[in-house]
Amino acid sequence: MKQKISVFRKEHFNAAHRLNNPNWSEEKNKAFFGKCNNPSYHGHNYDLILKVTGYVDEESGYLFDMKLLSDLLKEHVIDKFDHRNLNLDTQEFKNLNPTAENIAMIIYDLIRPHIATDLDLKVILYETERNYVEYPA
Numbered sequence: 001m002k003q004k005i006s007v008f009r010k011e012h013f014n015a016a017h018r019l020n021n022p023n024w025s026e027e028k029n030k031a032f033f034g035k036c037n038n039p040s041y042h043g044h045n046y047d048l049i050l051k052v053t054g055y056v057d058e059e060s061g062y063l064f065d066m067k068l069l070s071d072l073l074k075e076h077v078i079d080k081f082d083h084r085n086l087n088l089d090t091q092e093f094k095n096l097n098p099t100a101e102n103i104a105m106i107i108y109d110l111i112r113p114h115i116a117t118d119l120d121l122k123v124i125l126y127e128t129e130r131n132y133v134e135y136p137a
Contacts, residue, residue: 006053009069013082016043017098020087041085046103047126048077050111054119064119076110100127104135 019036020029029037036042050073052064084090086098092106104125115121126132 002055004053005056005063006051007063007066007069008052009050009066009073011048011050011070011073011078013046013048013078014043015046015081015084015086016041017086017093018042019097019099021097041087044127047132048073048107049124049126051122051124052115052119053122054116064115072111072114076114077107080110100125100131100133101135104133108135 017036018038018041019033021032024032050069052069054063056063080090080092081103086093086103092110093102096102096106104123107125108121108123111123112121123135124132125135
């Protein structure tokens with residue numbers, strides 16, 4: 001019986017953002033988001049882990065070519081978000097609050113079309129050493 005296996009690719013990017021809901025007052029945004037609502041923005045050193053799960057290809061011995069996974073992340077995520085202000089420099093967050101949750105879901109949406117549908121994909125995004133999100137849950 002074939003067994004599922006997972007491969008992981010870890011990347012890193014730096015980005016600035018401001019958490020802000022334009023439908024809320026300045027006072028409510030500041031009270032809810034605290035330091036993360038700084039009008040001058042703030043930055044994070046994000047660690048990104050992509051997990052691909054499925055069955056190993058019997059011919060190649062690979063589940064997924066890790067070089068291809070690296071290239072996909074570089075092209076669709078790192079080149080797009082690294083050393084950027086997510087609020088100001090990216091289309092993805094022009095109208096979407098760049099919370100860690102939303103960033104992880106956007107990364108998933110950027111990568112999912114490039115991964116075969118018979119493979120499961122999971123995005124794990126560390127905003128700090130202690131705070132991270134996982135999508136899908």
